[in-house]
Amino acid sequence: MPQSAHRATTSRAIRWGAVLVAMVAVAGCTQQTSGEQAGAEELSIVAVKPIDEKGTEITVAAGAAPVLPAGDGKAVCAPVSIAMAGPLTGPDAPFGANVRNGAELAVRQHNAANPGCQVTLTTFDTEGDPQKASGVAPRIVDDPSIVGLVGPTWSGETKSTGAVFDQAGLVAITPSATNVALSEQGWRTFFRGLSNDGVQGPSLAAYLTNTKGVKKACVVDDSTDAGIGQAAAVRQTLGPIADSACNISVKKGDKDFSAAVTQIKGQSPDAVVYASYYTEAALLVQQLRDAGYTGLFAGPDGIKDPEFVKAAGSAAKDAVLSCPCGPPTGAFVDEYTAAFGQPPGTYSVEAYDSATILLRGIDSGAVTRPALLDFVEKYDGQGLARTYQWTDNGELRSNLVWIYRVQ
Numbered sequence: 001m002p003q004s005a006h007r008a009t010t011s012r013a014i015r016w017g018a019v020l021v022a023m024v025a026v027a028g029c030t031q032q033t034s035g036e037q038a039g040a041e042e043l044s045i046v047a048v049k050p051i052d053e054k055g056t057e058i059t060v061a062a063g064a065a066p067v068l069p070a071g072d073g074k075a076v077c078a079p080v081s082i083a084m085a086g087p088l089t090g091p092d093a094p095f096g097a098n099v100r101n102g103a104e105l106a107v108r109q110h111n112a113a114n115p116g117c118q119v120t121l122t123t124f125d126t127e128g129d130p131q132k133a134s135g136v137a138p139r140i141v142d143d144p145s146i147v148g149l150v151g152p153t154w155s156g157e158t159k160s161t162g163a164v165f166d167q168a169g170l171v172a173i174t175p176s177a178t179n180v181a182l183s184e185q186g187w188r189t190f191f192r193g194l195s196n197d198g199v200q201g202p203s204l205a206a207y208l209t210n211t212k213g214v215k216k217a218c219v220v221d222d223s224t225d226a227g228i229g230q231a232a233a234v235r236q237t238l239g240p241i242a243d244s245a246c247n248i249s250v251k252k253g254d255k256d257f258s259a260a261v262t263q264i265k266g267q268s269p270d271a272v273v274y275a276s277y278y279t280e281a282a283l284l285v286q287q288l289r290d291a292g293y294t295g296l297f298a299g300p301d302g303i304k305d306p307e308f309v310k311a312a313g314s315a316a317k318d319a320v321l322s323c324p325c326g327p328p329t330g331a332f333v334d335e336y337t338a339a340f341g342q343p344p345g346t347y348s349v350e351a352y353d354s355a356t357i358l359l360r361g362i363d364s365g366a367v368t369r370p371a372l373l374d375f376v377e378k379y380d381g382q383g384l385a386r387t388y389q390w391t392d393n394g395e396l397r398s399n400l401v402w403i404y405r406v407q
Helices: 010-017 019-027 093-113 130-141 155-168 180-184 197-211 225-241 258-267 278-290 306-316 330-340 348-363 369-377
Strands: 044-051 080-086 119-125 146-150 171-174 190-192 217-221 271-275 296-299 320-323 401-406
Touching (some): 044 306, 093 330, 119 130, 119 348, 130 155, 155 180, 180 225, 217 225, 217 258, 271 278
Parallel strands (some): 217 271, 296 320
16 A cells, blocks of 8 residues: 655644634535545536425534544554445446545554554455445455455445355444444444435435425335445335325336336426445436436435436436535545545545544554454544444444535
């Protein structure tokens, strides 16, 4: 892994300390984007505001200064590794790159500041496929140098590997897997670094009805663990507003949505909610617009990526997207962009925070799997994205969902 030679300075600490304030500021200014620029007709994904469970836009008070990976620069440890697992090739690779880069930036900054404690980030490509992830998991746990994991990225991957990590006692903080059932498996090593679909889905549904005035919606899922869970949460909250005549299941990887488009058009909904990933979402919204559908198009975090806008073009305009992830801002954006030649994307901040927690545990002397698991179980600290403290089943004690718009 390439190592950065950036030196930790007092000015950086001050800049980082202002990140949470900046995150609040961006919510009140729809002219400022989340850094996710897209080339199609100058459209971009813009942070609107965080919302509560009733779908009401809220303002979040600034928290304490975030915990940073550099620490005090005095850490001493034997060489150890943390792993990252997610799609690094295939159609979901942009999301995997967001996670990998966020974790890598944290490791680079830690190592630059702590010459006496050098940590390696070892990456594993799952291609976003639960079956392939099942083959990757044993390789991770069989490496004795790996004491913690950032990932897996997707819910399906996490579901297929969680028992392996739990049996090995390897703490795994996912920055992006949102399926509710993941925390119900009894895995002591599972920790979720963002809100789950039981929070995101109802919040999005409430926003559509209470803020956007939607009276009739068609909800489409992609038959993945994430898509099914997200769609179910949205349908349940929408109640009769989710028209049962256009509750539709398609397949991840589909390209022709003509049957679904015909079914949707026949019901004339105010909104179409698609769960869950951007590749198929782009194709669906294009085909809906081509067929004359003029209503609202909405979806959860799996769609909130510049690739959605690039692929969908003008059809993406005015799409409403939810995410249990705040917009990256401030020093993090600057340093991420300098390191990787592009601004941070969805889950980059969460991956950075997740890696930071593992790194701070290592710095404290938790350099074995049992010790690092114990450190994370007891952790209570402010990150760039939010406060991190977990329940006994690995869910965050405080939750937040953001609304974004394509404009």
